[in-house]
Amino acid sequence: MKVSFPDPQGGTRTILDNIDLTVPAGEFTAVVGRSGCGKTTLLNMVAGLVDPAEGTVSVAGKEPRSARNHLGYMPARDALLPWRSALRNVEYGLELRGMRKAERRNIARRWLNAVHLGQSERLWPWQLSQGMRQRVALARTWALNPDVLLMDEPFAALDVNTRLSVQEVFLQLWQQEEHRAVIFVTHDLGEAIALADRILLMGEGKILDDVRVDLDRPRELATIAADSGYQALYERLRAQLH
Numbered sequence: 001m002k003v004s005f006p007d008p009q010g011g012t013r014t015i016l017d018n019i020d021l022t023v024p025a026g027e028f029t030a031v032v033g034r035s036g037c038g039k040t041t042l043l044n045m046v047a048g049l050v051d052p053a054e055g056t057v058s059v060a061g062k063e064p065r066s067a068r069n070h071l072g073y074m075p076a077r078d079a080l081l082p083w084r085s086a087l088r089n090v091e092y093g094l095e096l097r098g099m100r101k102a103e104r105r106n107i108a109r110r111w112l113n114a115v116h117l118g119q120s121e122r123l124w125p126w127q128l129s130q131g132m133r134q135r136v137a138l139a140r141t142w143a144l145n146p147d148v149l150l151m152d153e154p155f156a157a158l159d160v161n162t163r164l165s166v167q168e169v170f171l172q173l174w175q176q177e178e179h180r181a182v183i184f185v186t187h188d189l190g191e192a193i194a195l196a197d198r199i200l201l202m203g204e205g206k207i208l209d210d211v212r213v214d215l216d217r218p219r220e221l222a223t224i225a226a227d228s229g230y231q232a233l234y235e236r237l238r239a240q241l242h
């Protein structure tokens with residue numbers, strides 16, 4: 001599979017080349033690599049926002065645009081709608097799918113509770129901290145019941161402690177229903193190792209390494225960096241990144 005974009009100097013520029021990738025149901029795959037190597041483009045292709053120049057992409061056996069109901073996309077910044085309360089932000093995707101109000105409100109409440117924001121459903125985005133906003137965005141993504149979660153540096157804007165607590169909430173949700181596939185883009189090698197089953201190291205539009213993370217689950221995120229398996233993987237990947 002290959003992706004090219006028009007080059008401002010003329011002609012086209014190849015951004016992704018020779019990508020041959022299968023992400024099975026239930027697998028948590030992290031994608032790491034330097035800025036500009038094509039990580040977001042890879043996600044956008046799975047989401048059907050970018051078309052490959054060569055090859056095909058298939059999500060749950062369908063062409064990505066027909067598989068929208070299987071996909072949840074969570075960007076780096078929450079992109080909550082400022083004129084909607086936390087609860088109505090979580091409901092938004094379900095509303096777009098035409099679900100009736102009572103039903104979507106129930107689902108939205110359940111997911112707000114799951115991210116520990118049941119008490120905050122009436123608050124507006126500007127009344128929430130960045131960590132709370134990302135948890136609302138998690139609830140909104142989860143409420144859609146996606147088979148495939150596409151996450152583009154979803155926790156990068158959070159401070160270290162908030163990030164840890166939101167990562168824990170996220171991992172708990174994912175572990176409760178393990179059929180969901182996750183493709184998680186991050187700059188943070190430690191985050192990739194702590195969360196994922198598999199890490200794809202990207203560079204210059206290619207997959208340079210494809211590594212299994214054999215750390216036991218459930219994982220204790222606060223102490224995982226002390227694990228010797230974690231450290232060995234960190235060194236291996238760090239050496240390749242530089």
Ligand SMILES: Nc1ncnc2c1ncn2[C@@H]1O[C@H](COP(=O)(O)OP(=O)(O)OP(=O)(O)O)[C@@H](O)[C@H]1O
Nearest residue numbers: 005006015033034035036037038039040041042187
């Ligand atoms: N729609 C587009 N048209 C033209 N060029 C694009 C388009 N989208 C991305 N690119 C180019 O493709 C390359 C890869 O971008 P991409 O956003 O996928 O990288 P990334 O690895 O996610 O980077 P970062 O880590 O900084 O977010 C960049 O050089 C970018 O300028």
